[in-house]
Amino acid sequence: MFRDSSIIRWRAYKDRYMLEGYECSSCGKKYFESKGMCPCGSIEFNEIEFSGVGKIVSFTQIHSGPEAFSEQGKYCVAIIDLAEGARITAQIVDCKFEDLAIGTNVEAVFRKFYKSGEKGAIHYGTKFVPKF
Amino acid sequence: MAGIIGYGAYIPKYRVSAEEIAAVQEANANAIKRGLGLTEKSVPGKDEDTITIATHAARDALARAGINKKDIGAIYVGSESHPYAVKPSSAIVAEAIGIGNDYTAVDTEFACKAGSATIQINAGLVDSKMVKYGVSIGADTSQAEPGNALEYSAAAGGAAFIIGSNKESLAIIDKTVSFTSDTPDFWRRSMQAYPSHAGRFTGEPAYFKHVIGATKLLLEKTKTKIEDYTYVVFHMPNGKFPRAVAKIFKVTEEQLVPGLVVEKIGNTYSGSSLLGLAAVLDIAKPGDKILMTSYGSGSGSDSFALTVTEKITEAQGKARTTQDYIDRKEYLSYAKYLKHMETIH
The missing domain is CATH 3.40.47.10 (Thiolase/Chalcone synthase)
Incomplete structure (x- = not known):
């Protein structure tokens, strides 16, 4: 369910704005979302900043998205393997769906997510574009 | 500086x-x-x-x-x-x-x-x-x-x-000066979606007076001549105005064109002269001198004299x-x- 809240968005600034994630201090595995425990058994994690480059693992096109995204028309969403090893789902912009492929190199950009109506806050975060 | x-x-x-x-x-x-x-x-x-x-x-x-x-x-x-x-x-x-x-x-x-x-x-x-x-x-x-x-x-x-x-x-800022006055050439009132302008008045008493005024002031205060500069960047509301100022100061094509980004991207307003400066820094060599003069309606111009250092070479390739x-x-x-x-x- 799509929840439109400035506060929820504000709590996610670190990962949505900066692509900050976590690295297991024992085995070095990297995660975009925080984990209670790594499969290696460690519960210790260090905060890291991802470089923002990666490859598309899978992708699709959304023809009828949430109302807040209606200004964008149809848009592309992909699962991306970041260069450091973590996996993320994000919008791919500045490209045509037909030009995307599994393995396309992408890089992170800072873009508008949506606006909360005419008077509400503007929400920003990380999307990806094909590397050029 | x-x-x-x-x-x-x-x-x-x-x-x-x-x-x-x-x-x-x-x-x-x-x-x-x-x-x-x-x-x-x-x-x-x-x-x-x-x-x-x-x-x-x-x-x-x-x-x-x-x-x-x-x-x-x-x-x-x-x-x-x-x-x-x-x-x-x-x-x-x-x-x-x-x-x-x-x-x-x-x-x-x-x-x-x-x-x-x-x-x-x-x-x-x-x-x-x-x-x-x-x-x-x-x-x-x-x-x-x-x-x-x-x-x-x-x-x-x-x-x-x-x-x-x-x-x-x-690039070291050797000197910067400003030339400012209250000139009603272009404005956007509060709550208005689009700006208004005074037509041809945006030229002579506005853009030209301030860009020329600030550039002259900079040359006087630095005791330099236009030919001392490798590159010259003027604010670019269109492709015509900066060329007209360049003619007045006898700026050559070699000095002007590398920073004249307006022809292919238009006037990026607050980004305009700064994008011209960035374009020039992309190709500058240590020791090059750059003169940049911005213009903001209302009106004012900031003029800068810069000297490029040896650190430019490594920086250019990083983005x-x-x-x-x-x-x-x-x-x-x-x-x-x-x-x-x-x-x-």
């Missing part, structure tokens, strides 16, 4: 051609292109605004500066298209580039010179040792009313500069060039351009 230790440019991918606009305005495209000295302009993506453009440019500037970003003590975003009337673009950009919380920030507005003025502010803060590094950004997604002459030129883009000590600089962004493009129909500008939904 302080200097530039990192710089970055950003121009959105989308373009609309003068032909496309002229077809809708039922105007002669060739006469427009000849008259304005430009062929197309940049248009923001549907999810781009001044804040996203400023962030992109600032990230490239940081990549070139190679500093600990927590040492940044000030960030200023100059624009006439801040997305919020009340809520600072500068704080959002600072959060997005991750400089922590130990910094001062404010948004500035002085038409097209809102960005260049922040370079002066940061140079003052650095020289007085109030901050170690300051970020100066000029970025815009310029507005133009459909049917207005501005529609051919009002574009989107921006550039960011990290200001630090002259020892760390890739994309202005030309990389100019070359990346996708043309829009007029209807799609209106949608990108949120004129239609």
